[in-house]
Amino acid sequence: MSRPADDPAVPVARLLRWYPRTWRDRYGAEFAELLLSDLEERPRSAARTLDVMRGGVLARFSSAGLCGFPLRSGGATQGADAADSHVTASLISLGCCAAVFLSFGAAMWSQLTIAWQWSGTAGATSVTDVATIATTAAMPVLLVLAILAALPVLFTVAKSLVSRHAKGLRLPSAVLAAAATIVVVGGRHFENGWPGTGGHGGLIPGGLAAFEWATSLSVSSYWGHPGVLASFPAAEVAWMAVSPFALAAAVISAAIVVRRTELSRRILLFETRLAVAACAVMVVFLAGCCCWVATEGQTVFGQPSLFHAGFIDVAGMATLTLALAVAQQAARTARRGLRLARS
Amino acid sequence: MAALAGFGRYAGPATLILSSLADGPKHGYALTKDVEGFAGIRLAPGTLYEALARLESQGLIEALEAEDRRRPYRLTAPGATALRAHLDAQRRVTDVGLRRLAVNWATVNWNNV
Numbered sequence: 123m124s125r126p127a128d129d130p131a132v133p134v135a136r137l138l139r140w141y142p143r144t145w146r147d148r149y150g151a152e153f154a155e156l157l158l159s160d161l162e163e164r165p166r167s168a169a170r171t172l173d174v175m176r177g178g179v180l181a182r183f184s185s186a187g188l189c190g191f192p193l194r195s196g197g198a199t200q201g202a203d204a205a206d207s208h209v210t211a212s213l214i215s216l217g218c219c220a221a222v223f224l225s226f227g228a229a230m231w232s233q234l235t236i237a238w239q240w241s242g243t244a245g246a247t248s249v250t251d252v253a254t255i256a257t258t259a260a261m262p263v264l265l266v267l268a269i270l271a272a273l274p275v276l277f278t279v280a281k282s283l284v285s286r287h288a289k290g291l292r293l294p295s296a297v298l299a300a301a302a303t304i305v306v307v308g309g310r311h312f313e314n315g316w317p318g319t320g321g322h323g324g325l326i327p328g329g330l331a332a333f334e335w336a337t338s339l340s341v342s343s344y345w346g347h348p349g350v351l352a353s354f355p356a357a358e359v360a361w362m363a364v365s366p367f368a369l370a371a372a373v374i375s376a377a378i379v380v381r382r383t384e385l386s387r388r389i390l391l392f393e394t395r396l397a398v399a400a401c402a403v404m405v406v407f408l409a410g411c412c413c414w415v416a417t418e419g420q421t422v423f424g425q426p427s428l429f430h431a432g433f434i435d436v437a438g439m440a441t442l443t444l445a446l447a448v449a450q451q452a453a454r455t456a457r458r459g460l461r462l463a464r465s
Numbered sequence: 466m467a468a469l470a471g472f473g474r475y476a477g478p479a480t481l482i483l484s485s486l487a488d489g490p491k492h493g494y495a496l497t498k499d500v501e502g503f504a505g506i507r508l509a510p511g512t513l514y515e516a517l518a519r520l521e522s523q524g525l526i527e528a529l530e531a532e533d534r535r536r537p538y539r540l541t542a543p544g545a546t547a548l549r550a551h552l553d554a555q556r557r558v559t560d561v562g563l564r565r566l567a568v569n570w571a572t573v574n575w576n577n578v
Binding site: 145148149151152153154155156157159160169170173174175176177178180181190191192193204 | 492493494497509510511512513514515517518519522523531533534535536
């Protein structure tokens with residue numbers, strides 16, 4: 123049976139939807155009562171709607187560990203445990219941002235390395251050299267930090283799975299394993315088509331660059347040129363279409379696994395320290411990309427050089443900047459949460 | 466003062482809520498009406514619950530058993546201490562401001578300003 127149009131419960135339910143589920147579980151009923159009373163006094167108020175929308179968005183950011191404070195009770199826990207959950211949420215957000223950064227960064231870095239291999243120094247400037255070296259130095263460090271961050275989580279998850287205390291962990295773990303397998307197998311297969319030469323004076327780790335090139339093939343301006351895309355091998359186009367979904371499935375399932383795993387305070391502290399280090403390395407990587415895009419945006423002698431930065435690179439850099447900004451905010455919130463948990 | 470210092474722009478609503486709860490437990494709507502009565506400020510629902518959640522997370526207020534769907538909140542001992550410290554600091558600022566106005570602006574006819 124549908125509610126009448128003038129039923130005040132309708133706008134209240136609509137306003138409540140701005141808030142995340144965890145917040146509604148804790149405050150939803152009493153907040154709805156307050157809204158009903160307010161609606162009786164002021165049936166229409168744009169200021170109230172805007173205030174609730176702002177509060178809801180902030181509550182969502184807080185629930186993602188990007189700002190605010192841990193919620194008490196409401197299905198969650200009290201005091202220090204709630205603070206730990208908030209830190210975990212921050213680290214999950216940071217992990218997702220790092221994954222986006224790595225994906226788009228890999229596309230940009232592999233492009234730089236390919237151009238560097240093929241052009242030698244012709245058409246390139248010293249700024250491009252600096253950009254290539256900075257990104258080449260930063261990328262392996264980021265990957266090492268990612269592996270270090272994953273190890274204690276994987277160990278905790280494996281322990282839970284073995285001890286049969288893995289409620290809600292099996293399915294996301296299986297999806298994560300399957301998605302990671304697709305990315306690795308696909309990446310290893312398509313890296314054979316890498317147009318780089320395997321190492322510029324030994325500076326570029328050719329195998330890594332080839333693998334990252336293959337896994338980031340989907341970040342391409344060829345999507346805007348269907349005619350060119352049609353000349354690609356069908357398997358490569360299929361990989362370009364499938365790989366982003368595999369990457370997204372891996373990241374989302376990893377986020378679910380971490381959220382459902384009770385990580386110890388020591389692990390949270392370790393992960394937060396790695397997160398801060400990762401943010402610093404991302405700044406170096408982004409600085410390298412900025413140098414390249416800013417100085418090589420034009421053509422060389424009227425002809426586009428191999429280093430020419432196109433729209434896809436500017437869009438990629440904007441994505442990297444946004445991912446870094448959100449990651450840094452998450453790292454700040456995680457550090458503050460840890461201080462709160464220890465106090 | 467220290468407990469409310471971290472509230473930033475929410476220190477205003479937090480002070481109003483704590484001052485209201487100093488008079489006894491109240492639920493959201495009663496808080497709104499009380500604050501409107503003594504401060505002339507109507508706390509919007511989103512702002513009120515943002516401040517309530519912050520105060521509760523810091524242990525400055527605590528939720529009581531819900532009555533129907535309305536849940537009253539009461540001031541805790543740390544909340545009372547924080548409110549006293551905050552109001553003392555505000556009073557010092559108020560006293561200094563009023564004293565300086567009295568000395569340097571005593572001749573101004575405020576009705577004509």
